[in-house]
Amino acid sequence: MPRKTSKGHDYVKGVQGVIKQFETCFKQLGVERIKTIGEHFDPHLHEAVHVDDGDGEHEVITEELQPGYKIGDEVIRHAIVKVKKEK
Numbered sequence: 001m002p003r004k005t006s007k008g009h010d011y012v013k014g015v016q017g018v019i020k021q022f023e024t025c026f027k028q029l030g031v032e033r034i035k036t037i038g039e040h041f042d043p044h045l046h047e048a049v050h051v052d053d054g055d056g057e058h059e060v061i062t063e064e065l066q067p068g069y070k071i072g073d074e075v076i077r078h079a080i081v082k083v084k085k086e087k
Contacts, residue, residue: 026069034068034079036061045070047078054085 006012026032034045041048041059045068052062061081068079 036064050082052084056087
């Protein structure tokens with residue numbers, strides 16, 4: 001039996017509209033999202049909850065579990081991430 005999709009549903013469109021409004025307000029306040037996937041792990045910006053062993057010594061972010069935000073150089077919420085050791 002085919003699965004019903006909620007894509008295009010009025011509720012989903014409404015939630016997407018609210019998300020866009022939040023993003024606009026954040027931008028006006030100078031709040032920016034912390035970059036994660038593919039970045040080097042920085043304990044000042046990121047909180048690692050899982051580290052996969054690898055063949056390197058550099059910790060690189062492989063997955064974002066929760067976004068982080070900052071205003072200028074001040075972190076208001078750390079990004080929660082998974083990390084892997086790479087070359």
